[in-house]
């Protein structure tokens with residue numbers, strides 16, 4: 187990986203060129219524009235390499251990846267084709283260090299990885315659809331760029347508060363983006379998302395500016411481990427930046443439904459007060475639940491970013507922490523919370539690698 191990472195872009199371009207020349211029938215499984223997809227392949231490999239010595243985390247990640255591939259129409263026979271082209275691309279760009287032993291190691295690694303993914307997909311097939319259709323039932327523009335979109339899935343959609351899913355719109359086939367659920371599971375089965383239209387974001391712009399009630403989108407399976415541990419009664423420190431407040435709201439609802447009286451401290455960060463599009467909902471929840479405290483941190487007024495503000499209110503060593511927002515906020519948030527006395531294993535957030543392409 188050290189050899190190929192500096193030329194990652196070339197490796198992935200060459201890999202997809204090989205794949206589509208040797209297996210033209212696979213081209214239709216991918217979106218017309220391959221930009222984000224190209225980055226995703228390398229990120230998946232880097233994630234696998236990074237967790238190579240942590241079998242539990244790696245297997246969990248790969249099982250999730252295998253289940254997530256069902257919505258693309260991936261079948262077991264596609265895996266050897268991908269493996270052969272991946273090794274073709276790696277051997278070309280790591281020519282300086284490539285030898286028979288390394289090739290054998292990559293074949294073993296790829297075979298193991300793909301078997302875990304294939305098995306997870308096969309097990310999932312017995313209990314879940316590959317994707318869900320969902321009809322937009324309400325579309326509420328909260329700011330010129332942020333919409334709250336509520337959808338009704340065509341079949342029951344089981345998930346946990348704090349998780350996310352992948353969304354495909356009818357306007358950009360096969361382009362999938364991640365969005366967190368903005369509510370805990372509801373008795374009417376509806377799901378909602380907070381979407382901010384970002385520059386050059388195909389899916390986010392379609393969801394904010396184009397989607398209307400009656401439109402049908404597709405959803406992948408739920409994913410993510412930013413969920414409440416109901417086996418303890420420690421307090422929850424929840425930090426949501428921008429639309430990152432969505433899963434935090436779901437976590438608060440989850441605690442409320444379990445009838446627990448655990449302290450929940452929410453820090454809701456935004457650039458300006460105009461960007462605090464969901465503050466009314468959060469303040470209403472605070473009024474209803476005496477165990478909940480909500481603080482809005484506005485960059486412009488506080489003259490500091492969200493993680494520094496959270497640190498200033500510490501120490502937080504008694505708390506379990508949840509972080510949701512832009513990747514930069516998550517990275518510096520993790521540092522700030524560790525400084526405030528929370529051990530890493532009690533700080534939960536979605537994978538920053540996944541978030542980099544989320545929401546576009």
Ligand SMILES: NC(=O)C1=CN([C@@H]2O[C@H](COP(=O)(O)OP(=O)(O)OC[C@H]3O[C@@H](n4cnc5c(N)ncnc54)[C@H](O)[C@@H]3O)[C@@H](O)[C@H]2O)C=CC1
Pocket residue numbers: 350365366382426427428429430431432433454455456457461483484485490491492493509510511512513514515516518519535536541544545
């Ligand atoms: N599960 C998750 O983690 C979720 C993540 N998101 C992500 O959250 C982001 C929301 O975007 P916007 O609303 O435009 O947020 P934004 O860019 O306006 O930032 C919101 C807050 O985060 C803080 N922040 C931003 N960058 C920071 C940095 N580098 N270091 C420290 N603090 C920083 C700021 O203080 C600001 O108050 C998107 O990238 C979206 O993908 C959204 C929903 C769920």
